[in-house]
Every structure is written in structure tokens, then in C-alpha cells.
Amino acid sequence: MAVNRHQATHLDASAPLVLDTREVGRRPGTMRTVSRSVGAPSRTGLDLIAVLEGGELELDLRMESVVEGVLVSGTVTAEASGECSRCLEPLHQSVQVHLTELYAYPNSATVKTTEEDEVRRVQDDLIDLTEAVTEAIALELPLQPLCSEECAGLCAECGVRLAIAAPGHGHETIDPRWAALSAKFDGPSTENSTEDGALTSIEEK
Numbered sequence: 213m214a215v216n217r218h219q220a221t222h223l224d225a226s227a228p229l230v231l232d233t234r235e236v237g238r239r240p241g242t243m244r245t246v247s248r249s250v251g252a253p254s255r256t257g258l259d260l261i262a263v264l265e266g267g268e269l270e271l272d273l274r275m276e277s278v279v280e281g282v283l284v285s286g287t288v289t290a291e292a293s294g295e296c297s298r299c300l301e302p303l304h305q306s307v308q309v310h311l312t313e314l315y316a317y318p319n320s321a322t323v324k325t326t327e328e329d330e331v332r333r334v335q336d337d338l339i340d341l342t343e344a345v346t347e348a349i350a351l352e353l354p355l356q357p358l359c360s361e362e363c364a365g366l367c368a369e370c371g372v373r374l375a376i377a378a379p380g381h382g383h384e385t386i387d388p389r390w391a392a393l394s395a396k397f398d399g400p401s402t403e404n405s406t407e408d409g410a411l412t413s414i415e416e417k
């Protein structure tokens with residue numbers, strides 16, 4: 213069983229976010245920069261906004277050999293697409309994440325003293341950045357993306373996007389019963405004088 217499980221997790225050296233650590237070697241202190249553009253292996257992000265599958269991920273990283281493994285640090289930049297959480301218009305925004313991830317060697321003390329899911333690992337001299345990049349992008353993207361901070365959203369009555377609605381867009385929603393009632397009053401001026409009279413009579417007492 214254990215053997216099968218190990219085989220199932222073999223990394224694909226040609227996968228977009230898999231790096232070959234043999235490029236940097238195992239002498240602590242050596243390092244190598246990785247600057248390349250790859251396609252996102254799958255849709256990466258949140259429900260309302262994400263880097264689409266195949267979307268360009270620009271890697272500007274360095275792999276550094278350390279005693280315990282390979283330290284990967286640097287940035288990943290991409291373009292995310294989604295929709296405004298207020299007005300539902302499509303939007304695009306660039307997203308940049310900073311990574312600092314240790315991938316431990318299989319025979320390192322780090323691996324021997326930690327649970328399998330506690331530390332990322334070098335497997336067959338390869339490291340897979342997919343999980344680290346996916347988590348970092350999801351954390352960086354807004355839960356409630358906006359086309360602009362001032363987005364007025366949609367009219368609650370008719371759903372029109374307020375940014376393209378006529379100025380002062382609104383709906384007269386007078387209940388017919390209130391309309392009938394207000395027709396019984398002569399007008400605001402008469403009403404005011406009645407109130408004044410009432411106030412005066414209270415003060416006189």
C-alpha cells in the first residue's frame with residue numbers, strides 16, 4: 213500500500229510549477245534564479261476572482277540550497293479575472309504574491325522530525341510549487357472584488373447598474389393607500405399652522 217501511495221505522488225518534471233532542484237545542487241549556499249512564465253495548471257483563486265486555468269504565472273524566484281533542503285523565495289505575478297461583487301461587471305486585476313517556502317530533503321532532520329503534511333518536501337529531486345502558489349494567491353485576492361472602490365452597485369429596485377443609470381435614478385414607490393390619505397390634507401402650510409396652534413395652546417396652560 214505504502215509503495216503504491218508513493219508512486220501515485222511522483223511529480224511530473226514537466227508540470228508548470230515543478231522545479232528541478234538538481235539545477236541548484238546540494239551544497240548549502242548555492243542558489244539559482246528561476247525567471248519564467250508558465251500557464252496556471254488549474255483555475256487558482258476564489259469564487260468571485262481567480263487566475264484562470266492556463267493564465268500566465270510569471271515566476272521570479274530563487275532556489276537556494278540550505279542544510280535542510282531547498283529554500284524557494286521570490287514573487288509570482290499573475291492576472292486575475294472575475295466579477296465585481298457589487299455590480300457583477302467583469303473585472304481584471306493583477307495579483308502578486310511573495311513566497312518563502314522550504315522544501316526539505318527526504319533524509320533531512322526536518323523531514324524525520326515532522327509529520328508528512330507539516331513541511332513541504334523535495335521528491336525525486338523535484339519540488340512542486342503548486343500548493344504554495346495556490347494558497348498564496350487565494351490569500352492575496354479580495355473576497356469581495358470591486359470594479360472600483362466607488363462602485364455604486366445595482367439599483368435594489370430594478371437591478372440596473374447605477375454607474376450607467378440616469379443621474380438621480382430612483383423609483384417613486386408611493387403606496388396607493390398613502391397617496392389617498394395625503395390627498396385629504398390641504399397642504400404642508402396648513403398642517404404647519406395647525407401644529408403651531410397646538411404648541412401655543414400647551415404653552416398657555
Ligand SMILES: [Zn+2]
Pocket residue numbers: 296297298299300301358359360363364365
Ligand atoms: Zn462594480
Ligand SMILES: [Zn+2]
Pocket residue numbers: 367368369370371372381382383
Ligand atoms: Zn432602478
